[in-house]
Amino acid sequence: MAHIPDPHLSDPMVPVLARVTNRVEEIPGVVTFEINAPQWQGFAPGQFNMLSLFGVGEIPISISGPSFDSTTIIHTIRDVGAVSGAMATLEPGAMLGMRGPYGTAWPVEQARGRDVVVVAGGLGLAPVRPILYHLITNRANFGRVTLLYGARSPDEILFRNELSKWRAQLDMSVEVTVDHADATWRGHVGVVTTLFKGADFDPAKTTAFVCGPEIMMRFGANALTDAGVAPEDIHLSMERNMQCAIGLCGHCQIGPFFVCKDGPVFNWAQMKPLMAIKEL
Amino acid sequence: MSVKGLEKIVAAHSLFAGLGGGFLELVAGCARNVRFEAGQYLFHEGEIASEIYLIREGSVALEISAPGQGCMTFMSAGPDDVVGLSWIVPPYHWTFDTRAQEDTRAISLDAICLRTKCDADPALGYEVMKRFAPTIVARLHSTRLQLLDLYGTHS
Numbered sequence: 014m015a016h017i018p019d020p021h022l023s024d025p026m027v028p029v030l031a032r033v034t035n036r037v038e039e040i041p042g043v044v045t046f047e048i049n050a051p052q053w054q055g056f057a058p059g060q061f062n063m064l065s066l067f068g069v070g071e072i073p074i075s076i077s078g079p080s081f082d083s084t085t086i087i088h089t090i091r092d093v094g095a096v097s098g099a100m101a102t103l104e105p106g107a108m109l110g111m112r113g114p115y116g117t118a119w120p121v122e123q124a125r126g127r128d129v130v131v132v133a134g135g136l137g138l139a140p141v142r143p144i145l146y147h148l149i150t151n152r153a154n155f156g157r158v159t160l161l162y163g164a165r166s167p168d169e170i171l172f173r174n175e176l177s178k179w180r181a182q183l184d185m186s187v188e189v190t191v192d193h194a195d196a197t198w199r200g201h202v203g204v205v206t207t208l209f210k211g212a213d214f215d216p217a218k219t220t221a222f223v224c225g226p227e228i229m230m231r232f233g234a235n236a237l238t239d240a241g242v243a244p245e246d247i248h249l250s251m252e253r254n255m256q257c258a259i260g261l262c263g264h265c266q267i268g269p270f271f272v273c274k275d276g277p278v279f280n281w282a283q284m285k286p287l288m289a290i291k292e293l
Numbered sequence: 294m295s296v297k298g299l300e301k302i303v304a305a306h307s308l309f310a311g312l313g314g315g316f317l318e319l320v321a322g323c324a325r326n327v328r329f330e331a332g333q334y335l336f337h338e339g340e341i342a343s344e345i346y347l348i349r350e351g352s353v354a355l356e357i358s359a360p361g362q363g364c365m366t367f368m369s370a371g372p373d374d375v376v377g378l379s380w381i382v383p384p385y386h387w388t389f390d391t392r393a394q395e396d397t398r399a400i401s402l403d404a405i406c407l408r409t410k411c412d413a414d415p416a417l418g419y420e421v422m423k424r425f426a427p428t429i430v431a432r433l434h435s436t437r438l439q440l441l442d443l444y445g446t447h448s
């Protein structure tokens with residue numbers, strides 16, 4: 014199994030001061046930051062950091078850059094509220110608190126020699142991007158690679174340039190759909206599960222990674238099991254409100270699991286029974 | 294094209310895959326090849342839903358227009374998809390526009406022809422309905438998900 018880094022901190026609850034070194038507005042309200050932090054030694058795809066702004070608050074954010082770059086930390090943040098909104102305004106040079114990396118990783122190496130299907134919806138493309146970098150860099154180790162991505166509208170497609178580049182690479186299949194569009198859009202329109210019909214993979218030898226809003230992951234995982242992929246081979250990244258991020262406070266609990274410590278990456282065999290319980 | 298040629302094409306579409314010989318002949322008897330240039334409309338909202346399209350190549354956009362908001366594509370259909378469910382239920386009117394997004398080839402089934410045959414032979418009617426039902430249910434599920442606006446900032 015691949016090594017999953019622990020927090021690079023002497024005290025996992027005390028953030029270090031990190032500096033924003035670059036900022037790119039991907040689409041309105043979504044910003045990708047490059048950050049430099051002392052003591053950082055890299056992460057595994059799927060892990061997250063706790064980012065904080067003093068006097069505003071602290072939030073969990075997945076790492077969206079390549080895991081082979083152990084010096085730069087990349088985060089893609091959508092402005093949805095107080096903390097993320099304040100973070101989205103940061104400019105290069107700004108300082109923020111950071112602790113991490115935390116959580117389990119996408120089991121990318123378990124997919125060696127198998128077909129890989131990555132299903133992402135909306136901002137869910139950010140937490141799976143490290144998987145795609147890994148697959149592309151180690152392309153020969155995997156069977157057919159398929160990315161199925163759903164966005165709300167053409168204006169809200171994330172990482173558009175990279176999607177085009179990956180599609181042009183010819184050794185992976187990249188399909189994009191939007192929920193609705195105007196007449197200028199020539200691509201696919203419909204929910205992300207409608208892309209499964211044209212996808213080419215051997216369900217018995219497929220590992221799938223699914224990330225997006227919880228309902229989308231539920232329908233995506235069900236569509237994959239309908240196609241014959243085993244629940245244990247379908248992995249998803251869960252989101253819950255977090256505070257400690259080290260399994261102490263219980264804020265992020267889903268059934269018997271703490272999302273911060275036992276997750277955020279779980280397989281569908283673990284999550285399906287829990288997602289069926291409405292109150293969780 | 295010969296009826297046999299059309300039968301082959303109809304049988305190759307997943308909607309009618311595995312359809313028995315007798316039924317296939319009846320369905321293909323209502324079929325013809327059609328072609329649309331990019332930008333051309335297959336039909337408009339309010340018109341009589343007199344055809345069913347089995348898409349073979351290209352893609353089409355299903356659109357609804359709202360005053361002040363222009364045209365919105367709520368679904369696209371490509372190879373091996375079917376466009377046309379309104380022929381099943383009275384008053385048999387299209388409830389949206391459909392435009393070719395690129396040059397598109399399809400099989401058009403004459404809906405009145407097929408309905409008449411289904412009415413005359415309930416076994417055929419049942420077989421055809423069984424084949425359309427999954428598409429109807431899948432569209433309903435998709436619509437539900439789209440209504441939830443999953444990727445909106447509140448989700």
Ligand SMILES: Cc1cc2nc3c(=O)[nH]c(=O)nc-3n(C[C@H](O)[C@H](O)[C@H](O)COP(=O)(O)OP(=O)(O)OC[C@H]3O[C@@H](n4cnc5c(N)ncnc54)[C@H](O)[C@@H]3O)c2cc1C
Pocket residue numbers: 061070072073074075076089090091092093094095096097098136139140251252253254255277446447448
């Ligand atoms: C493991 C993990 C990884 C994450 N990775 C990322 C990431 O890479 N990029 C990113 O932008 N966000 C990510 N999030 C979500 C992010 O943590 C939340 O958006 C953030 O905590 C919201 O805090 P806030 O103070 O800005 O908003 P709040 O004031 O707490 O909430 C404002 C509004 O946003 C809604 N909201 C809260 N959380 C979410 C959420 N998770 N998704 C959608 N809407 C939400 C609330 O319902 C509320 O309506 C991740 C969450 C977890 C648990």
Ligand code: FES
Pocket residue numbers: 254255256257258259260261262263264265266271272273274
């Ligand atoms: S955030 Fe405290 S236990 Fe998970």
